Amino acid sequence: MTFDSRERPSRIPWPPLIGAGALVAATACAFAFPVGLPFAPLARPLGSALIAAGVALVAWAVATLRRARTTTLPHRGADRLVASGPFAVSRNPIYLGVAIAFVGLGGAVDSPWFVVAAFIEAALIDVFGVRREEAHLASRFGEEWAAYAARVPRWLGVPGKPPGAS
Numbered sequence: 161m162t163f164d165s166r167e168r169p170s171r172i173p174w175p176p177l178i179g180a181g182a183l184v185a186a187t188a189c190a191f192a193f194p195v196g197l198p199f200a201p202l203a204r205p206l207g208s209a210l211i212a213a214g215v216a217l218v219a220w221a222v223a224t225l226r227r228a229r230t231t232t233l234p235h236r237g238a239d240r241l242v243a244s245g246p247f248a249v250s251r252n253p254i255y256l257g258v259a260i261a262f263v264g265l266g267g268a269v270d271s272p273w274f275v276v277a278a279f280i281e282a283a284l285i286d287v288f289g290v291r292r293e294e295a296h297l298a299s300r301f302g303e304e305w306a307a308y309a310a311r312v313p314r315w316l317g318v319p320g321k322p323p324g325a326s
Contacts, residue, residue, distance in 0.1 A: 173235040174288040178281055179258055186277035200270045207267020214261030221246045221253040234289055241301045243308050251314050255285050290314065
């Protein structure tokens with residue numbers, strides 16, 4: 161039995177596993193190598209705000225997918241290509257929201273390890289989640305996906321402008 165990316169992006173839900181691993185690693189580093197942030201008094205309220213913003217973005221994205229009656233699980237096949245709500249400005253608002261929350265957690269607990277973990281987690285999710293999901297969506301939705309991918313940035317940017325355009 162061979163794997164078919166048209167049916168689903170992967171067999172394993174890599175993004176939540178990577179996120180959990182990053183959280184455990186950052187927590188372990190914070191305890192083993194305690195380092196504070198140089199701007200801790202400002203970082204805590206800013207960090208709390210970033211956590212709230214990240215969680216709100218994830219909740220909005222999940223609600224948008226549910227309203228469209230498609231999966232929210234990264235290892236299941238998409239029934240529809242969702243391009244509304246937060247998906248109109250980022251192709252990966254759930255992963256972006258998690259990364260924002262990780263950065264916020266670093267500020268809230270006065271530890272740069274969570275900020276480092278946010279970038280590592282995002283890079284690993286890009287490789288093991290995003291790229292596979294994009295291949296799945298391209299094979300499933302063809303030209304509709306190509307048009308969407310051309311106008312909406314993968315993570316952040318100005319919708320409608322290709323990366324690197326001024």
